[in-house]
Amino acid sequence: MSSSPLISGIQQVGIGVTDVPKAWQWYRRVLGFDVPVFDDRSEARLMVNYTGGNVQSRHAVMALNMAGGGGLEIWQFTDRTPQPCAFQAEPGDLGIFAIRFKAPDARRAYDWVKTQPQANVGTFAKLPEGDGFWGKDPDGNVFQVAGDSSWFQQNDQPTGGVAGVVVGVSDVDASLRFYQHLLNPCEVVYDQTGTFADLPTSTPGQRFRRVLLRKTVTRHGAFSQLLGNVQIELIQALDREPRRLFADRYWGDCGYIHVCFDALDMKALKTRMGDKGYPFTVDSEESFGMESAAGRFAYVEDPDGTLIELVETHKLPILKKIGWYLDLQKRKHQKPLPNWMLRMMSLSRVRD
Template sequence: MTDSPLISGVQQVGIGCRDVDATWKWYRQLLGFDVALFDDSAEAKYMIRYTGGKVHSRRALLALNMSGGGGLEIWQFKSRESAPMPFQPVPGDLGIYAIKFKSAYVDRSHSWLQKKAGSAVSKLVQLPGGKGFWGVDPFGNNFQVVEDNSWFKEDARPVGGVLGAVIGVSDMEASLKFYRTLLGNLEVEYDETGHFDDLPDGAASRRFRRVVLTKKETPHGAFSHLLGNIRLELLQDLERNPGKLFADRFWGDCGYIHLCFDTLDMNRLKEVLENSGYPFTVDSGESFGMESAAGRFAYVEDPDGTLIELVETHKLPVLKKIGWYLDLRKRKHQRPLPNWMLGLMGLGRVKD
């Protein structure tokens, strides 16, 4: 590997949907993702490997929660109807089963979401890594809210941004090797095999191996303080043959389409992954623009084919209203951007 981290945090999770506006409204009003970093319509020309060999047009909106954590890339096909999930996902199914959202005050987060979403939210439970709860959005996407201590700022939002994801795997050791290679210095926070009462969708009756991996925030990368910690939860079902969440479906169809990490040195990371047997399956190779943002992006698959996106940001809209954009390629270091500068993105907040 290398002495310096190659990834600073979770940049976003992609959510495939049929209506960007309706999906963003729910996440904006209930979970505080009220800043749109970009809202872009274009052709997804690089992704034909995962879209049936054809170029499809799409709309993508990147929403941020300025409390801290990763964002949500809300994604909708425009050239075809986004296909729904053909079955109800359960823990252990291969792919991204749930987003992990962070909370500084889990009791307050739970009360807020129970009031707004009712039966779609579980009771408070003890999760690996802290107290939390499970929920499902109106579009059938599962999520988890759990305690975390990495914050850009604590404000009135009842829930923070993306901390990580719950991912179903078929071979835990193979998956651990992949994610350690990808993320570098990971701490195994939890590794247990057995039955887990907190798991939803009938999974509490089955045996799992459950591993939680944590990567603590470090002062490397322009957005490291905004993004904070990373926490991944890997679930291997030991009693059934799991379904694959995107089998016979297109990337961009309904559900969690990718987990994206903020990448600090794409060339070096590509070398590390390829030398370990994990080649890029997509690589823009150059700076790719999305409305007022730009960067190089790539994709790699975990051992079960779950799509991991990697983005090396080149251009960032700091204050779109006055046309202030930051070219990160001109920086000669990887230290975090000043908090006041990152905080200016919050001035574009949508207030319902």
């Protein structure tokens, strides 16, 4: 396997909601996602295989926390009522169970988040690596906050952007092969089996296998320094049969609909994944516009059908107010963009 990285970081995690403005306001105020990349209303024509065979209209906002880390794509159907999960998600259920947000100081982040309206936060806990805590947003989506070493810039915000996701799997070994192949080069940080006091489960004493996979930030990709490290935790429930979080529902319904990685060479990535038996299930093949941003996007499924989005960015708004857009297709290399240029995006910050 080639060690040439084809993924630079997590670009965003998609969250299906019932009210985009309300959900985004909470994530702005509590977790600092206040810089919009796009605010788009259109039809998801290429996703019909995951939306009941019919083209669905939607409203989506992508927002960043400029301290560093991936963003959020807050997503809502506009021509049908988004459907919630029919049961309470538990660790090990198949799909994206939680987002992992980064923090420069996990204790300070805990003290901040637990005082915020509609933040349902558990106790400060010892995680398998370091300290942190679990919580739920106002829609009941589970998140984790933990320390991280990769930062784009330090500011007064107690939390940063997306550092990773926690994914429920039916077979850790099979899923590990998939994610290692996708994220190569990366490392296994821990592989532990047992009971875990920190996990937010309704049935204490259950046994799990937990594996944390980390891709450390490198200087490959225009946005690599902004996006930082990638951490994917795989959780397998050993004492019960897991349920599929999106069983009998559409992509875009309530919950975490995908994790999106920033792709450096989509053509090479398609070949790499296809050669190992992981074909793209969706591929725009050419540049696809999302309001003021554009890129080639594709989807691939992990062994349990969890949707992984891949985006090769072609156009990005730096400062929409004056019509400054960056055309990445004209760049002849994959080196990081200058920090000053990315910081200009902060001038579009939405203040409450």
